[in-house]
Amino acid sequence: MFGETAVPLIDTTKRTRKTQSVSLYEGEKVREILDEISILQEHLESLNDQGLNDQGLNDQGLNDINSPEYETKLLIQLVQNHDLKVLKLYHSQRSEKIKFIAIQELPLSQEMRLKLSERERIFHSKYSDLLRKYKCEYPPSLNLSATLVPPKEALTAVRVLKDIGDLMTLNGYVEFRKGTQAIVRKADPTIEKLIKLGYLKLVGNKESTIINPL
Amino acid sequence: MSRIFSCQNQKEPKTINLNAAYTKEFFDSDEDLDVVDEFNIDESNINKENNVDESNINKENEIFLSGQLKILQRAWLNENFSTEILPYEPAFERLNEILENQNIKAESLTLSQETSPIGMLLFIDNERIKYVMNRYKRTRLAKIEKYVCSINENAEYMARLSLPEKEFAERYKRLIEEHEHASFLHVLPQESLDVLKETENGTETSFATVEHPDLNQAVFCRFIKHVGSYSFPSTPHDKEILSKDDAYLVKYSDIRKLLEDHSIELI
Numbered sequence A: 001m002f003g004e005t006a007v008p009l010i011d012t013t014k015r016t017r018k019t020q021s022v023s024l025y026e027g028e029k030v031r032e033i034l035d036e037i038s039i040l041q042e043h044l045e046s047l048n049d050q051g052l053n054d055q056g057l058n059d060q061g062l063n064d065i066n067s068p069e070y071e072t073k074l075l076i077q078l079v080q081n082h083d084l085k086v087l088k089l090y091h092s093q094r095s096e097k098i099k100f101i102a103i104q105e106l107p108l109s110q111e112m113r114l115k116l117s118e119r120e121r122i123f124h125s126k127y128s129d130l131l132r133k134y135k136c137e138y139p140p141s142l143n144l145s146a147t148l149v150p151p152k153e154a155l156t157a158v159r160v161l162k163d164i165g166d167l168m169t170l171n172g173y174v175e176f177r178k179g180t181q182a183i184v185r186k187a188d189p190t191i192e193k194l195i196k197l198g199y200l201k202l203v204g205n206k207e208s209t210i211i212n213p214l
Numbered sequence B: 001m002s003r004i005f006s007c008q009n010q011k012e013p014k015t016i017n018l019n020a021a022y023t024k025e026f027f028d029s030d031e032d033l034d035v036v037d038e039f040n041i042d043e044s045n046i047n048k049e050n051n052v053d054e055s056n057i058n059k060e061n062e063i064f065l066s067g068q069l070k071i072l073q074r075a076w077l078n079e080n081f082s083t084e085i086l087p088y089e090p091a092f093e094r095l096n097e098i099l100e101n102q103n104i105k106a107e108s109l110t111l112s113q114e115t116s117p118i119g120m121l122l123f124i125d126n127e128r129i130k131y132v133m134n135r136y137k138r139t140r141l142a143k144i145e146k147y148v149c150s151i152n153e154n155a156e157y158m159a160r161l162s163l164p165e166k167e168f169a170e171r172y173k174r175l176i177e178e179h180e181h182a183s184f185l186h187v188l189p190q191e192s193l194d195v196l197k198e199t200e201n202g203t204e205t206s207f208a209t210v211e212h213p214d215l216n217q218a219v220f221c222r223f224i225k226h227v228g229s230y231s232f233p234s235t236p237h238d239k240e241i242l243s244k245d246d247a248y249l250v251k252y253s254d255i256r257k258l259l260e261d262h263s264i265e266l267i
Helices: A004-015 A027-055 A068-103 A110-115 A118-136 A189-197 B007-011 B021-026 B035-039 B054-081 B091-112 B117-146 B148-153 B155-159 B163-183 B190-199 B252-260
Strands: A155-160 A165-169 A172-176 A181-185 A200-202 B218-223 B228-230 B240-242 B247-251 B264-266
Touching: A004 A027, A004 A068, A027 A068, A068 A118, A068 B163, A068 B190, A118 B163, A165 A189, A172 A181, A189 A200, B054 B091, B054 B117, B054 B264, B091 B117, B117 B148, B117 B163, B148 B155, B148 B163, B218 B252, B247 B252, B252 B264
Parallel strands: none
Antiparallel strands: A155 A181, A155 A200, A165 A172, B218 B247, B218 B264, B228 B240
């Protein structure tokens, strides 16, 4: 029955609504819905042609409220409408998550790349470019990608999880060797990025929840 | 006490009275921000007399600085709770200038002594100001993205954006339309999409990235000025006396004008 192909995608959208990670792109389900819309469109066009052939130059049959053709046309448009809404919901939910990854300046991992469709990968790179352009106008002392957690202390202890070597931080040169700890400035953009990438870990800090505005 | 320290204070650390409420007070969204109104921020007033002594200037500067921060805090909360985009707050730029100066001071202090207490306090203070500024910008950015089409179509909303935000809104709209078209809208010709949009007109939904702010949404607000006798537009026959510190739960469209006049704040 028409309209039922969209049901599995609705379930997927509902299931993944609250998760932060992006799930695998349901290309097959999306293609099925797109096919359904195309078939319906062809049907609608054939109805139009039929109307023109039967009734001369104007398609009165399709605009007459009481005719069965009019009812078919309305029904087709209703199903197309429904399908497009489902597709929009699914794609917009995914693009929200992709945008959140991009604003945190996190690179797309290989695993993540496989989960995204080709269009979404293009979207991610274009959106990152857009943010980069916006950041050019942003005050240099501020970091748009900073974690939105209220600061409580200027200095913090970090544990080094992977060897990094010598790095220039706001405190000067610091050597980051695996297994050691260092006291660094929490607001340092370099440190923040290393924490996000998993090279460093905050010690004794439980407030690592990421907040998304709005 | 001001939350932003001046040079004068750095030389005399003993005069700084750090009370326990300092850290708690800063991010309390329920904090009474009405003090700002009393300061009546005006740069020309601050430096109008050249003969006043240095300590007086510093004190006035402190009031000016903390006033700017409070204005931005209020703007952030208003932006967070309102459904539509609000005018860009110029206090952001002024605060940015102050922040840069204060950063230089803190750097110079910690350069001579790495754990200088005043330097550390200045750093924490800077981080807190930066946090408010970042939250304000990110909230606006999220709102622009959410209502990108209605903002681009509405000249009034566009006028409320800063120049970089305008550019961002235009580029983002193009990007999201391109993405939606390539992902699923390409399946139908434009004429058919237009027909479907028309059938949806009653509910204001379509397949382009159109989402309008809901002006009928209920919001909590608090009066920061005495307004007097006033009737909300949705209930024109009921007059109410609105005085300072009154809190109401009303439709956003009812208090839109009052928010523009800075008579209320959203909480």
